[in-house]
Amino acid sequence: MKHQGGKLVFLIAFIILGIAMSVQIKSNLQNMREKSASELKEDNLKLLLSEEKKVGENLRSLIKENESKKEEYINAAGDNNNDEMVKKQLALLETVELKGGLKDVKGKGIIIKLNDALNMMDDNPLDIIIHDSDVYKIINELKKAGAQAISINDERIIATSEQVCGGPTIIVNKNKYAVPFEIKAIGNADLLYDTLSRSEIVAVLRQFRIRVEISKADEVIVPKYHSNIDRLVSGVEVIKSNDK
DSSP states (O other): OHHHHHHHHHHHHHHHHHHHHHHHHHHHHHHHHSOOHHHHHHHHHHHHHHHHHHHHHHHHHHHHHHHHTHHHHHHHHHTTOHHHHHHHHHHHHHHHHHHTTOSOEEEEEEEEEEEOOOOOTTSOGGGSSOOHHHHHHHHHHHHHTTOSEEEETTEEOOTTOOEEEETTEEEETTEEEESSEEEEEESOHHHHHHHHHTOHHHHHHHHTTOEEEEEEEEEEEEOOOOSOGGGGGTTOOOOOGGGO
């Protein structure tokens, strides 16, 4: 009887230990997923700063190029050779629109499909659904891997795009979307695929049984930013060279 009693004590102890370990593992996963708001904001600001620097460098290059051709345009206008000047201006405008996300683009890349976990009665509902922070982290991983164009449910992601929680939905470019989410990214397909497949955020989401599908594609179409672009520059004014 004593021998059997000892086995029972050990069995109970192991059960308690197993439950404790399970709770601890789940708590650690939840902590990894729920990055503090301050850290997320800091990451967002760093990434936004990096993007703005790149945009600034591109624009400075275009401005310098435009300035160098100013005399050429003036002379062309004086010679009534307006067709050539118009062509060059249109080409410059096309380049600016392309880099600003105002053109439909296509190329090789990857497609990611996200969906909530299948509901389980003993799960915390907040653990098995996709949050805006999850989508934001995936977008960050794609940008770090060199994605040249990204969309969420065909909403083009530009420097000012937001991914905000709206209850069971997320808001992108002021438009509301429910699951499933389809994220498209154009770039080096192998690099994008490997980076995202090995990322911490995807590993954590799959631990919570959230459905994540990643596939390569020879042709990915990312549409242009189609919201009202005027609101992006409201309240700002261009500084003229003689104002400096």
